[in-house]
């Protein structure tokens with residue numbers, strides 16, 4: 001049967017998450033797909049690793065073969081197409097290199113948000129230590145926006161960040177690896193504000209929100225990075241995309257809820273409740 005005639009359908013922005021699976025649904029590609037849907041984008045996923053995790057921690061992690069990652073990526077890009085990519089958990093040096101190769105094949109037109117996921121909120125490792133070099137040398141140069149938290153900024157640069165001056169120093173060191181923009185997330189700094197620094201080396205943009213006392217913050221970084229990718233897919237400039245994503249994640253943290261006995265998820269769908 002053929003489709004009934006009608007006006008051409010508007011197509012939502014297409015956002016691809018290259019990330020690990022979080023069966024608990026708060027972070028990783030499940031969180032990314034919820035974020036994309038909440039913001040009106042069409043989300044797609046390339047699974048890099050399967051994790052068994054919940055509000056209490058990560059209980060197991062199984063990276064996929066590189067061939068499976070390549071096949072998923074090609075299935076999406078050869079047919080559906082992408083307007084922006086977000087990368088999260090890459091698990092190993094081999095997969096980080098594989099993803100860098102695949103992104104190189106996309107060309108420069110498609111914006112890429114790289115969230116250099118190293119450990120989970122509970123401190124469980126999500127990336128092999130020997131992947132650091134591949135991440136720095138192969139993936140960071142392709143990032144339109146790199147979104148490290150303070151620990152990841154420290155791990156990537158050796159700069160120990162304990163305040164806003166340290167965030168500036170770490171951002172400058174990260175820009176030297178080649179990303180167009182760096183967003184250093186200050187969510188883990190003590191104090192009343194959750195302040196993030198965005199810079200491309202020519203100036204500073206600070207995004208500040210009141211720190212919410214909610215402990216249910218599983219998935220904050222994934223939601224923020226994907227929300228940035230959604231706005232870039234729509235054609236927003238990077239500072240505007242980050243501003244919009246910061247408002248979204250701040251609302252999602254304020255509405256985070258207690259599921260399970262530990263750290264519950266942010267509420268990806270808070271805007272429609």
Ligand SMILES: Nc1ncnc2c1ncn2[C@@H]1O[C@H](COP(=O)(O)OP(=O)(O)OP(=O)(O)O)[C@@H](O)[C@H]1O
Pocket residue numbers: 027120121148149150185186187188194195196209210211212213214217218219220221222224246249250253
């Ligand atoms: N309690 C809070 N209240 C308000 N904003 C917060 C809070 N905690 C984190 N944020 C903000 O959430 C965003 C994500 O930052 P965060 O530092 O939590 O990232 P992350 O550690 O990479 O997250 P994840 O652990 O989920 O990967 C940032 O914009 C940060 O400022």
Ligand SMILES: Cc1ncc(COP(=O)(O)O)c(N)n1
Pocket residue numbers: 019020021022027028029051053088089117119120121122126217218219220221222
């Ligand atoms: C698959 C996957 N990707 C990313 C995170 C980080 O999220 P969080 O730091 O909130 O645990 C995670 N826990 N699992």
